[in-house]
Amino acid sequence: MTTNSQFEIFHPALTEVADGLAFPEGPVCMPDGTLYVTELAGGYVSKISVEGEKSRLSENGGSPNGLAIGADGALWCANSGGWDFHDVMGMKIPSSDLPANHSGGRLERIDLATGSVEVVCAAVDGNALIGPNDLVVDAVGGIWFTDHARSAGRVHHNGGIYYRSADGAVSEVAYPIPSPNGIGLSPDGTVLYAAETHTGRVYSWNVKDPGVLEFSNPLAGAGGNLVHGFGGGQLLDSLAIDAAGNVVVATLVTGALSVIAPDGELLEQWMLGDPMVTNVCFGGEGLRTAYATLSATGRLVSFDYPRGGLALNA
Numbered sequence: 001m002t003t004n005s006q007f008e009i010f011h012p013a014l015t016e017v018a019d020g021l022a023f024p025e026g027p028v029c030m031p032d033g034t035l036y037v038t039e040l041a042g043g044y045v046s047k048i049s050v051e052g053e054k055s056r057l058s059e060n061g062g063s064p065n066g067l068a069i070g071a072d073g074a075l076w077c078a079n080s081g082g083w084d085f086h087d088v089m090g091m092k093i094p095s096s097d098l099p100a101n102h103s104g105g106r107l108e109r110i111d112l113a114t115g116s117v118e119v120v121c122a123a124v125d126g127n128a129l130i131g132p133n134d135l136v137v138d139a140v141g142g143i144w145f146t147d148h149a150r151s152a153g154r155v156h157h158n159g160g161i162y163y164r165s166a167d168g169a170v171s172e173v174a175y176p177i178p179s180p181n182g183i184g185l186s187p188d189g190t191v192l193y194a195a196e197t198h199t200g201r202v203y204s205w206n207v208k209d210p211g212v213l214e215f216s217n218p219l220a221g222a223g224g225n226l227v228h229g230f231g232g233g234q235l236l237d238s239l240a241i242d243a244a245g246n247v248v249v250a251t252l253v254t255g256a257l258s259v260i261a262p263d264g265e266l267l268e269q270w271m272l273g274d275p276m277v278t279n280v281c282f283g284g285e286g287l288r289t290a291y292a293t294l295s296a297t298g299r300l301v302s303f304d305y306p307r308g309g310l311a312l313n314a
Contacts, residue, residue: 282309
């Protein structure tokens with residue numbers, strides 16, 4: 001551990017859980033230790049047993065991205081419809097442009113017993129989803145999810161935040177947002193957090209009711225409150241919330257998990273040695289094992305996280 005005047009930097013000992021993954025994201029750790037992870041460049045979701053054996057759960061097509069266990073016990077997936085990838089010094093790096101074979105963004109439900117995939121939503125209010133990216137389930141079984149959107153040549157599409165209620169209705173809640181990615185809820189469910197990839201910012205909104213946000217900042221595109229803005233060309237991906245209510249956001253380029261207090265203070269960065277650290281979840285005893293996807297090198301790793309993660313709704 002090294003310390004500077006602003007925040008702590010950690011270099012944890014990593015355990016490699018799985019390798020050879022095709023740009024992994026969206027890890028989910030089950031109570032028995034089984035892990036599920038998306039493979040964006042392959043178009044499928046994989047299962048990793050406690051013994052470390054990998055098998056194919058579902059053939060989704062497109063680019064399955066974020067995962068969460070729903071109130072119905074199924075695995076829900078934000079599918080961003082496909083990416084192009086480039087090899088850069090032996091690492092897999094995605095292109096920000098929509099590929100020619102983009103199959104459309106969608107929210108999917110995956111049956112854990114059979115691996116069957118159901119497309120639940122591909123458009124909201126007549127507007128096609130472009131790149132659903134991450135999702136989180138609330139205490140009443142609703143699903144908040146982001147549409148990261150993407151570029152198409154010289155045009156960049158706007159993204160937004162959406163909500164699927166437990167009865168199946170889907171609404172556009174916050175729009176426009178530039179490149180929204182990770183999304184999460186505070187421990188009491190009253191605050192929604194979202195990360196913007198290209199601006200390097202984390203925003204928050206007060207949750208008034210399920211699927212209803214308070215827009216208190218007229219200067220932000222979607223009325224959110226700026227929690228923290230990163231400098232130095234750092235980009236943001238998915239996020240999780242830890243047991244203390246801090247936002248743990250995957251920080252691209254730096255190759256870290258950054259921990260931000262609810263008041264916006266950057267507390268620490270956990271350096272993981274891959275420029276495309278894209279996602280994190282928690283499992284194990286006391287949820288003190290962090291599982292992180294190192295996407296450029298195709299690995300899922302774990303390390304000890306002292307605060308522990310927040311137990312998720314399901």
